[in-house]
Amino acid sequence: MFSRFVRRLLRGQTLKEWLIEFLRFCTVGLGAYIVDVGLFNLLAYHWSIDLPFDQSMTAKTISVSISIVVAWVGNRLWTFRTQEQSSRGREFAMFVLVNIGGMAVALACLAVSRFVLGFDSQFADNIAANVVGLVLGTAFRYVLYRYVVFAPIPLSASSSRPH
Template sequence: MLTRLRGSVNVLYREMVKFGAVGALAFVVDIGVFNLLRVGGHGGLDDKPLTAKTISVFVATVVAWLGNRYWTFRHRRRASARREFVLFVVMNVGGLVISLACLGFSHYVLQLTSALADNIAGNVVGLGLGTLFRFWAYKQFVFTEELAEDPDPALHVDAEPAPAPAEPTAPAEPPAPARAVTPPGSAGSSPARVRSTPAGAARSL
């Protein structure tokens, strides 16, 4: 039981580390593509920041999906890549809604309207809660199918290791039949006859 628990914790730790690495890469791609389109003079989007942001978010989403499908959750990916990608996008939208909800609550309900407050609410609290939601949602709804052949056996802890087969043992030999011991000189003689003498009939000479 303890070994199984340790294995599950190890799997969760590895998935979280890989998930964080993929998320960091997707974030860099998002920022890079946005700035490349917005201020780099490529694609004619210098005056269209919303279009540039939409494109950068889409590219970052594809990068995040590929990284999670073929690395983070590669032992749980679906057979249908199209269905998996659609579910992935839906869960990302859910994470975005959480971030926007945190920002809106802070800005309009709590009346914390400074730039610092908006960044804390949207990019710290909202982003953190949204990331936790996406990690949970990916495991519950997106990457849910165990592969028949696990490409990473270290991440598979569902089954207990099978005990090693016992070595076959040779069957015990049957004991040898007991041999009758014949006194010397009596070989070939017929079995002795036993005569019974009535009690008290024996006389001493």
């Protein structure tokens, strides 16, 4: 039973190939995280431009949006480059939806910490959202990227595509 699970997890890859893929995923994610945090801080606190609505909320919306594009390009061109897709537009839309799901995971962790457990300090918020939420959200995203967004095209679908 365990070996069947491992075979399914590896999806035809060796353990080494899977580990390389996973490390690439983590590297791309770190790059996107740096873009997100760096751009957010530049827009919200260091550039003297007035953003519409709330400065921080608008800055965060912009930084997350750009980091999603950075993550998609990195994962498409490096992490999952060997996985063919019939539609890059569909793939990108699925990628965005998965990232919204990952954000929901982090927000759920924060909500449980604040509203169920009653922890409301800055430290507790950061642990809930940026440690627990980040770890769970990253696991969520990786599984869905691997098995849904960047999943290989089934042989029957790829053989019917024009070349």
